[in-house]
Amino acid sequence: MGLFAKFKAGLKKTHSQLAHEIKRIVTRSPRLDATTLEELEAALIAADLGLAVTAQIVAAVKHAYETQGGAGLDVFAIARTEVEKSLGSNKADLIKAAVGPTVVSIVGVNGTGKTTTSAKLAHFIQSQKKTVLLAACDTFRAAAIEQIKLWGQKLKVEVVAGAYGADAASVAHDAVTAAQARQADYLFIDTAGRLHTKHNLMQELQKLHRVIGKQLSGAPHEVLLVLDASTGMNALNQAREFNKAVPLTGLVVTKLDGTSKGGMVVAIQKELGLPVKFIGLGEQADDLQPFDARQFAQALFEE
Numbered sequence: 001m002g003l004f005a006k007f008k009a010g011l012k013k014t015h016s017q018l019a020h021e022i023k024r025i026v027t028r029s030p031r032l033d034a035t036t037l038e039e040l041e042a043a044l045i046a047a048d049l050g051l052a053v054t055a056q057i058v059a060a061v062k063h064a065y066e067t068q069g070g071a072g073l074d075v076f077a078i079a080r081t082e083v084e085k086s087l088g089s090n091k092a093d094l095i096k097a098a099v100g101p102t103v104v105s106i107v108g109v110n111g112t113g114k115t116t117t118s119a120k121l122a123h124f125i126q127s128q129k130k131t132v133l134l135a136a137c138d139t140f141r142a143a144a145i146e147q148i149k150l151w152g153q154k155l156k157v158e159v160v161a162g163a164y165g166a167d168a169a170s171v172a173h174d175a176v177t178a179a180q181a182r183q184a185d186y187l188f189i190d191t192a193g194r195l196h197t198k199h200n201l202m203q204e205l206q207k208l209h210r211v212i213g214k215q216l217s218g219a220p221h222e223v224l225l226v227l228d229a230s231t232g233m234n235a236l237n238q239a240r241e242f243n244k245a246v247p248l249t250g251l252v253v254t255k256l257d258g259t260s261k262g263g264m265v266v267a268i269q270k271e272l273g274l275p276v277k278f279i280g281l282g283e284q285a286d287d288l289q290p291f292d293a294r295q296f297a298q299a300l301f302e303e
Contacts, residue, residue, distance in 0.1 A: 006289055007299035010281025014262030015300055018047050019076075026075050032065040040075070047260065048232045049083075050267025057082045080301040083266055087293035090275045094186075095221045095249065101133075101179035103187045103212060103219035107205060107246065108226035109238055110193030113254040113280065115144050117226050118190040119151035120288035121252075121278070126155065127286070130185035135175030136161035137168040137208065138192040148190055155285070158182070168192060168204065169211040176215050189220065202245040209246055222249045224277060227268070229253050232261040236268055243272065252288070254280035262300060265291075 008015070021043035025036055037058055044054040057079045065073055096102050106118045118134055125132040134157055138144035142164045152159035160175035172189055179187040191208065194201035212219045225248050227235040235253075242248060251274050253265050269276050276291040 003289060003292065004295050004299065006281050006287070007292070007295045008302070010257040010279070010287075011262050011296075011299045013258070013260040014047055014256075015302065017260045018043065018263075018300065019303065021046070022075055022079075026073075030070045032062070032070060032073070037062060044079075044263070047263035048267060049263035050233070050270060052270050053083065053086050053263075053266050056086065074303075076301045076303040080297045083300060084293055084297040086266055086270050087276075087297065089273070090269060090291060090293050092275060092277050092291040094277065096185075097218060097221050100216060101176070101184045101187045102221045103176060103179070103189065103216060104222040104224060105189045105191060105209065105212075105220040105246075106224055106226060106252075107191050107242060107248075108193060109195055112193070112226045112228040114138070114193060114226045115147050115151070115190050117224075117252050117254060117278075117280065117288065118188045119148065119155060119157075120280070120285055121188050122151075122157045122186075123155050123285040124278075124288060124290075125186045126157070131182070132157055132186045132188065133175060133179045133182065133184045134159045135172055135187060135189040137171050137175070137189050139164060139166045139168050139171060140192045144190065144192070169208045172208050172212050173215060176212050176219065180216070197241065202241075205246055222277075223247065224250050224252050225274075226252045226254060227264075229256045229261060229264060229280075230259040232259075232264050233267065235264055236271060239268055239272055239274065243274070248274055250275045250277035252276075252278045252280070254288075257281050257287075265296065 025039045041058050060078050060082050106114050108114050122132045136145045136148045160178050162171040225242050278288050281287050
């Protein structure tokens with residue numbers, strides 16, 4: 001399956017709801033009056049595109065109608081262009097450290113799919129013929145250590161782990177040492193899920209980052225926040241709070257295939273200016289794909 005086909009399949013729920021609503025609104029009346037524009041605005045907000053991008057699309061549709069009339073007005077094409085424009089500054093490439101391993105810390109609240117994301121990212125790096133290690137730093141959840149070890153076996157990737165309940169920062173320290181010794185290209189650190197409102201848990205994460213930063217200058221080179229697309233705009237609060245505690249370098253949006261709120265990718269990128277690096281479009285190891293703004297906009301607004 002090609003990348004665009006994956007985007008299209010993954011965004012099917014969001015796309016079908018949006019397309020249905022837009023067609024209903026546009027075909028009902030040839031005139032684009034205030035009521036029609038309000039309905040269009042409501043449909044875009046329902047897909048969680050956020051107020052700023054919604055206003056941008058509605059203004060562009062209104063301008064096109066005023067300048068060229070209703071004949072041949074393509075709302076889908078206008079929305080696609082505006083979303084792509086909004087995402088234009090998005091830099092999806094993973095950072096690469098100048099020397100030594102690139103350390104990537106995977107953070108987020110419970111249940112967003114951090115462990116699976118860590119493994120899928122390791123698979124992605126392997127597919128680029130680079131070497132990778134995984135660190136099991138979610139020591140709160142016994143199942144997380146088992147889960148990442150199973151992924152390690154499946155992908156033939158070494159996993160550095162401690163005992164259940166071990167100090168996560170010391171496991172991370174050992175993992176950085178192992179990555180340096182093995183001259184690995186990348187080390188992905190799977191951290192424990194934590195509520196963005198729990199101050200003590202955020203401090204533990206800051207400690208983990210301090211420990212690896214002392215050991216390897218510039219580490220972690222990437223701090224990726226994993227967001228569950230089905231939480232819609234609630235994800236914005238998570239992103240804001242995590243970004244305050246540990247400056248984020250990018251976002252990974254998972255479970256896009258199971259929600260009609262796919263527009264939240266656009267809203268969060270617009271609001272926080274944080275690049276969306278990868279999106280999760282399914283269960284398989286290669287269903288985590290580098291984000292592509294043009295293909296995302298096309299899959300979202302294909303007529």
